[in-house]
Amino acid sequence: xxxxxxxxxxxxxxxxxxxxxxxxxxxxxxxxxxxxxxxxxxxxxxxxxxxxxxxxxxxxxxxxxxxxxxxxxxxxxxxxxxxxxxxxxxxxxxxxxxxxxxxxxxxxxxxxxxxxxxxxxxxxxxxxxxxxxxxxxxxxxxxxxxxxxxxxxxxxxxxxxxxxxxxxxxxxxxxxxxxxxxxxx
Amino acid sequence: xxxxxxxxxxxxxxxxxxxxxxxxxxxxxxxxxxxxxxxxxxxxxxxxxxxxxxxxxxxxxxxxxxxxxxxxxxxxxxxxxxxxxxxxxxxxxxxxxxxxxxxxxxxxxxxxxxxxxxxxxxxxxxxxxxxxxxxxxxxxxxxxxxxxxxxxxxxxxxxxxxxxxxxxxxxxxxxxxxxxxxxxxxxxxxxxxxxxxxxxxxxxxxxxxxx
Numbered sequence: 001x002x003x004x005x006x007x008x009x010x011x012x013x014x015x016x017x018x019x020x021x022x023x024x025x026x027x028x029x030x031x032x033x034x035x036x037x038x039x040x041x042x043x044x045x046x047x048x049x050x051x052x053x054x055x056x057x058x059x060x061x062x063x064x065x066x067x068x069x070x071x072x073x074x075x076x077x078x079x080x081x082x083x084x085x086x087x088x089x090x091x092x093x094x095x096x097x098x099x100x101x102x103x104x105x106x107x108x109x110x111x112x113x114x115x116x117x118x119x120x121x122x123x124x125x126x127x128x129x130x131x132x133x134x135x136x137x138x139x140x141x142x143x144x145x146x147x148x149x150x151x152x153x154x155x156x157x158x159x160x161x162x163x164x165x166x167x168x169x170x171x172x173x174x175x176x177x178x179x180x181x182x183x184x185x
Numbered sequence: 186x187x188x189x190x191x192x193x194x195x196x197x198x199x200x201x202x203x204x205x206x207x208x209x210x211x212x213x214x215x216x217x218x219x220x221x222x223x224x225x226x227x228x229x230x231x232x233x234x235x236x237x238x239x240x241x242x243x244x245x246x247x248x249x250x251x252x253x254x255x256x257x258x259x260x261x262x263x264x265x266x267x268x269x270x271x272x273x274x275x276x277x278x279x280x281x282x283x284x285x286x287x288x289x290x291x292x293x294x295x296x297x298x299x300x301x302x303x304x305x306x307x308x309x310x311x312x313x314x315x316x317x318x319x320x321x322x323x324x325x326x327x328x329x330x331x332x333x334x335x336x337x338x339x340x341x342x343x344x345x346x347x348x349x350x351x352x353x354x355x356x357x358x359x360x361x362x363x364x365x366x367x368x369x370x371x372x373x374x375x376x377x378x379x380x381x382x383x384x385x386x387x388x389x390x391x392x393x394x395x396x
Contacts, residue, residue, distance in 0.1 A: 024256065031252055036244030043245060053247055057255050064259055075229060078236030086204045086235065096208055099215035099278040101225065102271050128237045146203045146238050 008114070009121040011077035016112075019067040030077075031060055038085055047093065055092055059085045069103060072117045076124040189221050189349035198224065202231030209303060209310040209375035212278050213331040213351065216373055219276035220349040274336045274348075279312070279373055288312050295319060308377035315339065315364040315372070328378035330354040332362075337370035339363060 011033065017026035035056050042052040062084050070080050090098040131139060193201075193214055200206045201214040218224050269280035279302070288300035290312075298314040308328075315321055317337065331353055338347040341362040346352050354360065364370035 024259070027259070028252070028256065031255065034239075035247045035251065037239055037242045039247050040242045040245040041239055044242070049245075053251055056247060057251060057258075060255055061258055065263055076233060076236055078240045079229070079232040080236070082235035082239045083202075083232045085239070086202075090204050097281070098204070099208070099212040099281065101215045101218040101228070102277040104225075124233060124237060127233055128241065131234075131237055131241065142234070143238060145199070145205070146235050 008117060009077070009124070012072050012117060012121060015063075015067065015070055015077045015080070016072060018064065019070050027064055030063065034063075034078075034081055035060060038081075041085065042089060045089070047089075051093075055085075055089055058092065059088050062088060071104070072120065073113060074104070076120050078124065189223070189347075191344070191346055191350035191352060192221065193217055193224050193227075193351060194353065195227070198227050199231055202228060202235060207307040207377055208305065209308040209377065210329070210331055212282060212302070212310050213333050213373055213375045215278035216276040216335075217333055217349065217351055219271065219278065274371060276335075279335070282310065290314060297321065302373075308375060310373065310375040313370075313372045313374050315362075315370045317364050317366050317369055319364050321362045321364075328356065328376065330374060330376045332375075333373045335371045335373060337368040338365045339370045339372070340365055 011030065014023075014026040014030045017023035018030065038056045038059055039049075039052050042055050043049065047055070059081070063081060066084070070077075075083075087098050087100060090096065131142075134142070197206065197210070197214065201211055206214065218228055267285070269277050269283075269285055271277050272280050272285075275283065282302040283300075290298040290300050292298050296316040296319055300312040300314075302310040302312065304310075312335075313321070313332075315337075321339070331351055332346070333351050334346050334348050336348065338345060338350075339362040340346070341352075341360040343352070343358070343360060345365070346362075352362075
C-alpha cells in the first residue's frame with residue numbers, strides 16, 4: 001500500500017490508492033471500515049438486514065468502479081461514500097433514478113494539493129467534534145433527518161414533536177455546524 | 186452569463202442531501218447545482234455532515250461471506266448505465282429526464298409551450314418555453330413550485346430571474362411572470378401539485394393539457 005503524507009487521513013489514502021492503483025488491499029480496508037457502518041446506517045431507515053447487505057455490496061462495488069470520480073480536494077472519503085450510499089439506497093428502495101448534478105471535470109494533469117486535502121481532513125475532524133458538542137436533542141434530530149430517511153413531517157409524527165419545533169431544532173443544529181465550519185475557512 | 190442571485194434555500198438543500206426531497210424538486214436542485222458553484226459548495230458541506238454521521242453510526246457486523254463475494258465481483262465486466270451530460274442549455278439532470286433527446290414541445294397557446302419530463306403522484310417536472318415579452322398566465326399554486334431559468338430571463342412582482350436563478354412559489358405567491366426581451370425564456374418547473382390557472386383557460390380544460 002502506498003505511503004503518502006502521514007497526516008492525510010487513512011481513509012483518504014486508501015481511496016486514492018483504489019483510484020490510482022486499483023489497490024485491492026486498500027479496498028479491503030475501506031470495506032472493513034465502512035461496510036458495518038453502512039449496514040448500521042441503512043438499517044436505521046427501517047431496511048431489513050438482508051436487503052441492507054445487498055445495498056452495502058452495491059455501494060462498495062460502486063465505490064470501486066467510480067473511484068476515478070473521487071476528488072480529495074472537494075470531498076472527504078466519508079462524505080463521498082455517504083453520497084453514493086444515499087443515491088444507491090434511493091435508486092434501489094424507491095426504484096427511481098435520483099437526479100444528481102453534473103460531475104465537475106477534473107483537471108487531468110494537475111498535481112494533488114496536499115495542503116488542501118489535509119485542510120479538508122481537519123475540517124471533517126472539526127465537524128465530528130462539533131456534532132458531539134450539539135445538544136442531544138439537536139443531534140438526534142439531525143441524525144434522524146439524515147439517516148432515518150424521514151421527512152420533517154414524519155419525524156414530527158414519530159417523535160410527537162410539533163413540526164415547527166422539529167424544523168427549528170434541525171435548523172439550529174445545522175446553523176451551529178455551519179458556524180463551526182465557517183470558522184475554519 | 187450574469188451572476189446567479191436566487192439560490193436553493195438551505196433547508197431544501199439539506200433535504201436533497203438527506204435524500205428526502207420529492208423527485209421533481211430533486212431534479213431542480215441537481216440542475217441548479219450543476220450551474221451554481223456556491224450551491225455545489227453548500228451541498229458538499231451537507232454531504233460532509235452525512236459523512237461524519239456515517240462514521241459515527243453504530244456499526245453492525247456484516248455476514249462473513251459478504252467481503253469475499255464482493256472481492257470476487259471486482260473484475261466482473263461493467264455495464265455502465267448511460268450517463269447524460271449537459272447539452273446546450275440543458276444540465277445533465279434535465280438531459281437524463283429527456284433521455285438524451287431534445288424536448289418535445291406541446292403548444293399551450295399564445296406562443297407558450299411545454300414539455301412534460303415526469304409526472305407522478307409526488308408531482309411533476311416540465312420545461313416551459315415562453316416567448317420574449319409574453320406573460321406566463323396569471324396563476325397561483327397548490328403547494329410548492331420551483332422554477333429554474335435555463336435560457337433568457339423573466340421578471341415578476343418579486344424580481345428578475347436569469348439563467349441559473351430559482352424562483353420558489355408557494356400557496357401565497359400570486360404572480361405574473363413575463364419573459365424579458367431577448368431570447369425566449371426556457372425554464373424547468375417542478376410542482377408537487379397541479380397549478381391553478383386564474384385566467385388562461387377554463388379550469389375544466391386543465392386536465393387535458395396536464396398543467
